[in-house]
Amino acid sequence: MDTKATKAIEVTDLTVAYQETPVLWDIDLDVPPGVLLAIVGPNGAGKTTLIKAILGLVRPAAGNVLIYNKPYAAQRRIVGYVPQRGTVDWDFPTNVLDVVMMGRYGALGWIRRPGTKERELAMLALQKVGMEDYKTRQISQLSSGQQQRVFLARALIQDATVYLMDEPFQGVDATTERAIVTLLQELRENGKTVVVVHHDLQTVTDYFDWVTLLNIRRIASGPVDDTFTSDNLRETYGGRIAFMKNR
Amino acid sequence: MEYLSLLLQNHYTLIIVSIGAALLGTVSGALGTYAVLRRQSLLGDAISHAALPGIAIAFMLTGTKTHLILIIGAAIAGWLGSLVILSIVRLTRIKYDSALALVLSTFFGFGLVLHTFIQRTGNANQAGLDKFLFGQAATMLKSDVLTIGILGGVALVLMLIFWKELKLLIFDEGFAASIGFPIRSLDFLLTSLLVIAIVIGLQAVGAVLMSAMLVAPAVAARQWTNRLSLMVIIAAAIGAFSGVIGTIISSVTTRIPTGPTIILCTTVIVGFSIVFAPNRGLLLNRIRQKKNRRIFKLATQKTVLGERIQ
Ligand SMILES: Nc1ncnc2c1ncn2[C@@H]1O[C@H](COP(=O)(O)OP(=O)(O)OP(=O)(O)O)[C@@H](O)[C@H]1O
Numbered sequence: 001m002d003t004k005a006t007k008a009i010e011v012t013d014l015t016v017a018y019q020e021t022p023v024l025w026d027i028d029l030d031v032p033p034g035v036l037l038a039i040v041g042p043n044g045a046g047k048t049t050l051i052k053a054i055l056g057l058v059r060p061a062a063g064n065v066l067i068y069n070k071p072y073a074a075q076r077r078i079v080g081y082v083p084q085r086g087t088v089d090w091d092f093p094t095n096v097l098d099v100v101m102m103g104r105y106g107a108l109g110w111i112r113r114p115g116t117k118e119r120e121l122a123m124l125a126l127q128k129v130g131m132e133d134y135k136t137r138q139i140s141q142l143s144s145g146q147q148q149r150v151f152l153a154r155a156l157i158q159d160a161t162v163y164l165m166d167e168p169f170q171g172v173d174a175t176t177e178r179a180i181v182t183l184l185q186e187l188r189e190n191g192k193t194v195v196v197v198h199h200d201l202q203t204v205t206d207y208f209d210w211v212t213l214l215n216i217r218r219i220a221s222g223p224v225d226d227t228f229t230s231d232n233l234r235e236t237y238g239g240r241i242a243f244m245k246n247r
Numbered sequence: 248m249e250y251l252s253l254l255l256q257n258h259y260t261l262i263i264v265s266i267g268a269a270l271l272g273t274v275s276g277a278l279g280t281y282a283v284l285r286r287q288s289l290l291g292d293a294i295s296h297a298a299l300p301g302i303a304i305a306f307m308l309t310g311t312k313t314h315l316i317l318i319i320g321a322a323i324a325g326w327l328g329s330l331v332i333l334s335i336v337r338l339t340r341i342k343y344d345s346a347l348a349l350v351l352s353t354f355f356g357f358g359l360v361l362h363t364f365i366q367r368t369g370n371a372n373q374a375g376l377d378k379f380l381f382g383q384a385a386t387m388l389k390s391d392v393l394t395i396g397i398l399g400g401v402a403l404v405l406m407l408i409f410w411k412e413l414k415l416l417i418f419d420e421g422f423a424a425s426i427g428f429p430i431r432s433l434d435f436l437l438t439s440l441l442v443i444a445i446v447i448g449l450q451a452v453g454a455v456l457m458s459a460m461l462v463a464p465a466v467a468a469r470q471w472t473n474r475l476s477l478m479v480i481i482a483a484a485i486g487a488f489s490g491v492i493g494t495i496i497s498s499v500t501t502r503i504p505t506g507p508t509i510i511l512c513t514t515v516i517v518g519f520s521i522v523f524a525p526n527r528g529l530l531l532n533r534i535r536q537k538k539n540r541r542i543f544k545l546a547t548q549k550t551v552l553g554e555r556i557q
């Protein structure tokens with residue numbers, strides 16, 4: 001892997017349509033390595049779709065995605081993914097440790113089962129997210145914040161270089177949110193690139209150093225200080241951002 | 248003496264049928280777990296009904312009633328049916344349940360037409376095809392049991408080999424895709440395993456009741472455990488147990504057909520599990536709630552008293 005590459009993620013001319021109308025239109029996006037980036041935009045703006053398109057989970061109508069200059073299929077091992085919590089059945093018969101170990105399935109490849117090494121990695125990741133006491137807990141008996149942390153631990157043991165996270169702060173309390181942010185910033189300090197779908201405009205400047213404003217089109221993308229401006233926000237959200245005071 | 252050999256002969260049949268039913272129960276119980284967890288319980292129903300025309304066509308083409316050949320016909324048709332359902336969902340805006348109902352009734356109707364046609368043509372060999380409708384376990388032969396054992400064994404071994412992949416597919420498909428597992432192929436594998444589990448049971452249990460063999464043991468098993476591996480084992484055990492008990496009950500009372508008896512046994516176990524299972528059961532939940540309420544009541548009364556004393 002070329003660590004001196006200038007782009008961790010490079011999206012060019014990306015258009016995605018589920019039905020006739022495009023939900024992402026001609027997106028260009030360059031994410032430099034080692035940033036903590038927030039994707040911000042209203043409901044239905046296409047944030048989840050953008051993440052999925054980068055991961056190759058939805059087929060774009062046009063355009064191209066590169067991770068460190070190579071297509072996603074060649075770079076799977078270095079990409080970690082935290083899906084939106086609501087996309088899985090939390091009543092599935094399994095426990096916390098087992099879910100976290102799923103983060104190693106990609107590295108294990110076909111047929112090989114997780115063993116002692118995977119278990120140790122999973123325990124370390126659970127400690128990082130403060131969930132080590134819950135390792136044998138059935139996953140249906142977790143609060144939403146705990147579920148979110150389990151997903152985070154699963155992504156951590158993927159040991160990726162680029163992380164894509166869909167609303168990791170959804171339904172977590174202030175303490176957990178701080179803990180997660182610290183964790184994400186730690187990842188960035190270690191040279192990882194972290195892309196996070198984020199909804200709380202108030203905390204963007206505190207938590208992130210890059211931001212992408214999205215509403216079907218890419219409105220703006222760049223360092224928070226230059227990009228997170230009231231003009232850009234107005235363009236992203238329409239007139240509905242009165243609560244954002246004097247930015 | 249004559250009586251004794253007759254008895255032995257009867258027992259021989261009973262043993263063969265019991266083994267066959269136990270094998271069927273094991274395979275459909277284990278694989279049914281995946282259908283239930285994937286919320287595809289009805290897919291089993293669609294496959295078993297869609298398999299019917301395959302049996303008729305296999306018979307018309309070959310003129311034999313060899314179990315294996317009819318099973319292959321059933322498998323192709325059942326598998327085609329599930330493929331049509333998936334394609335309808337993917338290519339049109341028709342929802343999953345509607346596509347399912349559509350395919351089920353179309354294939355089943357076509358199967359009935361073919362069966363009637365075969366009967367009308369008066370082929371001397373045709374008798375016995377209708378057992379695929381309601382099942383006739385009592386006519387199971389040693390060779391049938393062997394077929395069930397081999398095909399079912401292959402399905403179970405594949406399930407074990409791809410254990411982790413299938414688990415991830417069902418729990419978190421998006422994540423599985425993101426780390427590079429081919430979702431379509433795994434889906435294909437899982438559907439094929441379900442098709443095998445279904446078609447090997449058609450002769451004994453029948454198209455109409457086969458999906459219950461698949462779904463009921465898994466539903467009961469879910470009540471008793473929070474672990475996938477245990478759920479598969481318990482479901483398989485319930486399936487096997489019901490198979491044997493159902494066979495024995497229907498053999499001592501000559502008038503009751505085996506398939507429905509097996510299903511009734513499973514249903515009793517499901518009912519018992521829903522009420523009495525330790526964690527998810529209705530009864531213990533109710534008792535626990537009552538007990539908690541009493542404890543909390545006591546606790547609050549105590550604090551109230553304590554405050555008064557102070
Ligand atoms: N599987 C799908 N089929 C059809 N349309 C879809 C599908 N998934 C999303 N859409 C549509 O695409 C648009 C973008 O959806 P997306 O989930 O990417 O938005 P989002 O920005 O993540 O929204 P939210 O903030 O609510 O999570 C929406 O209008 C949605 O209705």
Ligand SMILES: [Mg+2]
Binds near residue numbers: 047048049084166
């Ligand atoms: Mg979303």
